[in-house]
Amino acid sequence: MSLIRNPRFSRLLNWVSRAFAEAPFNTRVSGNPRSFATQSTLVDAELCGEKWGVRSRNEIRKMAQVAMFDYFYETRGLQFLVAESMSKNAPVFNDNLLRKLDGCDVDDEDEIVRSITRFLLFHPVNEFEPFLESLGLKPSEFSHLVPCDKMFLNEDAFLLENYHVFWNYGIGREKMGKIFSEARQVFGYETGVLASKIKAYEDLGFSRLFLSKLIVCSPTILIGSMNVRLAKVMEMLKSIGFGVDWVTENLSEEVSYDWSSMHSCLSLLRDICVDGNELRELIRMRPRLIFEDSGEWTLILAAFETKLGSSRSELSSLFQKLPQSQSLGKCLMNLRHCFLFLKDIEMEADEISKIFRLHSSWLGRTRLKQTSTLLINLKGGKRRLCQAIQENPEEMKKWIMGLRVQPLPATRCKVDSKSKTMKTQFLLDLGYEENSEEMERALKNFRGKGSELHERFNVLVSLGFTEEVVKDMVKACPSILSQASDILESKVNYLIDELGYPLSTLITFPTCLKYTLQRMKLRFAMFSWLQARGKADPKLAVSTILVCSDKFFATRFVNRHPDGPKHLEDLKKLLLCE
Numbered sequence: 001m002s003l004i005r006n007p008r009f010s011r012l013l014n015w016v017s018r019a020f021a022e023a024p025f026n027t028r029v030s031g032n033p034r035s036f037a038t039q040s041t042l043v044d045a046e047l048c049g050e051k052w053g054v055r056s057r058n059e060i061r062k063m064a065q066v067a068m069f070d071y072f073y074e075t076r077g078l079q080f081l082v083a084e085s086m087s088k089n090a091p092v093f094n095d096n097l098l099r100k101l102d103g104c105d106v107d108d109e110d111e112i113v114r115s116i117t118r119f120l121l122f123h124p125v126n127e128f129e130p131f132l133e134s135l136g137l138k139p140s141e142f143s144h145l146v147p148c149d150k151m152f153l154n155e156d157a158f159l160l161e162n163y164h165v166f167w168n169y170g171i172g173r174e175k176m177g178k179i180f181s182e183a184r185q186v187f188g189y190e191t192g193v194l195a196s197k198i199k200a201y202e203d204l205g206f207s208r209l210f211l212s213k214l215i216v217c218s219p220t221i222l223i224g225s226m227n228v229r230l231a232k233v234m235e236m237l238k239s240i241g242f243g244v245d246w247v248t249e250n251l252s253e254e255v256s257y258d259w260s261s262m263h264s265c266l267s268l269l270r271d272i273c274v275d276g277n278e279l280r281e282l283i284r285m286r287p288r289l290i291f292e293d294s295g296e297w298t299l300i301l302a303a304f305e306t307k308l309g310s311s312r313s314e315l316s317s318l319f320q321k322l323p324q325s326q327s328l329g330k331c332l333m334n335l336r337h338c339f340l341f342l343k344d345i346e347m348e349a350d351e352i353s354k355i356f357r358l359h360s361s362w363l364g365r366t367r368l369k370q371t372s373t374l375l376i377n378l379k380g381g382k383r384r385l386c387q388a389i390q391e392n393p394e395e396m397k398k399w400i401m402g403l404r405v406q407p408l409p410a411t412r413c414k415v416d417s418k419s420k421t422m423k424t425q426f427l428l429d430l431g432y433e434e435n436s437e438e439m440e441r442a443l444k445n446f447r448g449k450g451s452e453l454h455e456r457f458n459v460l461v462s463l464g465f466t467e468e469v470v471k472d473m474v475k476a477c478p479s480i481l482s483q484a485s486d487i488l489e490s491k492v493n494y495l496i497d498e499l500g501y502p503l504s505t506l507i508t509f510p511t512c513l514k515y516t517l518q519r520m521k522l523r524f525a526m527f528s529w530l531q532a533r534g535k536a537d538p539k540l541a542v543s544t545i546l547v548c549s550d551k552f553f554a555t556r557f558v559n560r561h562p563d564g565p566k567h568l569e570d571l572k573k574l575l576l577c578e
Contacts, residue, residue: 069083070113179216213248217256233259480514
């Protein structure tokens with residue numbers, strides 16, 4: 001008997017169709033009738049506008065569901081359970097179907113249903129679309145799963161048969177979509193194969209409730225032979241006092257589990273714990289160690305800490321101190337950020353390892369501000385930050401996101417005192433009188449540690465000057481030792497080796513070493529260019545070329561040649577690229 005002629009459904013249609021007594025409704029085909037998944041997911045103006053009325057929108061959809069059920073059950077001959085699910089649980093397909101219709105005459109109370117049914121008869125749809133949507137999948141999730149060579153469900157010989165196996169086992173149809181998307185081939189098993197695979201796990205002592213949840217969480221266990229890692233994980237958990245019920249409570253059907261990774265994680269935790277009691281307490285308090293991302297974050301965290309020198313006991317202590325509610329992934333990201341910060345401020349590797357071995361438990365809970373932000377707000381250099389952290393690593397608790405960072409307090413450390421002593425001794429060696437005003441002025445002029453001053457002094461000696469000559473040069477221009485050794489050496493080599501000036505030039509005019517190397521190269525390159533064109537005196541002293549201001553140099557030398565200003569700009573660009 002046709003569904004439309006069924007008295008029970010006729011009463012439903014009478015109730016539904018009253019909302020359309022005055023609304024026109026004619027069948028109209030629009031777009032591609034074979035595919036609905038690629039169209040808009042909601043009925044918009046056609047269902048919500050003045051034409052139908054917002055009040056009757058759900059009634060329209062219910063009427064479409066009745067027509068779809070009639071088509072799938074009576075016309076297509078699908079099982080009652082499948083046809084009902086496809087008609088009621090495929091809202092996107094339902095709405096797109098309604099968008100194909102522009103209205104019809106509702107003088108006959110059954111006209112709407114007949115119009116939809118007639119449309120489906122003359123425009124067969126791909127049944128896999130409403131079927132997969134009824135399994136809880138979105139069009140974007142199942143579009144690639146729709147077969148290209150089939151339109152009707154009965155063309156897939158074992159699809160519905162395996163669907164009923166899952167249904168009869170207690171797995172709801174809204175959960176089968178996850179199984180279908182992750183393990184499509186299980187729906188293609190021949191008769192009896194799927195049931196036998198489930199029975200094999202039951203023989204291991206797994207309950208029906210546990211298996212029904214396990215299959216949704218890990219559909220791939222039904223592919224191939226029995227999952228050995230799953231059995232080993234359950235055996236290890238059982239040996240330390242955790243049964244199937246505990247595992248069931250901690251499994252989430254929203255995620256998928258890799259039992260091989262979980263087995264590796266359990267093996268790691270067993271190795272770092274002293275005994276079974278410690279392992280059991282650790283897992284009981286922090287089950288996310290093995291269940292979050294199948295234990296992969298735990299393995300990565302252990303590898304990270306081990307590379308920094310943590311022992312097994314330190315790893316065990318770290319896992320026990322981790323916050324119960326915080327994600328392990330977030331914890332690891334915080335630790336990584338802190339590690340990069342310590343590398344940015346150039347802390348020694350041994351010091352970094354020491355900090356992580358002792359303080360990872362709280363470093364993982366918070367996220368530090370960016371390195372550039374801390375350097376600015378703390379008003380200290382990288383060396384000062386390293387010193388502050390080494391003295392008290394918990395100082396970093398004040399530097400986390402969301403807190404206002406206060407500058408580091410000014411301190412006079414022993415290192416500064418030692419440096420001043422070395423600097424004083426260095427000046428005494430140069431011939432300064434102790435506690436004299438001349439020495440006090442010299443102490444202010446010399447920048448750098450005492451050890452660095454000795455090093456720079458020795459660099460000048462190594463370049464061909466005698467110690468006595470260097471002493472006189474430093475007294476004449478103390479600022480030459482305020483430069484790094486490599487910079488000082490490069491300036492001397494440029495003047496002596498590249499330009500060919502004698503050492504006596506620097507002895508008589510040591511002040512030339514206080515100017516930047518870029519200034520030297522620019523001035524002498526320009527001077528050489530002018531000299532080649534007969535616009536400069538080849539006998540000019542070094543002081544004449546370097547000491548004058550840029551404006552005076554341009555007026556006196558550069559402008560002597562019409563192309564001088566342009567050549568000067570070209571030289572500047574060339575030096576910037578070096």
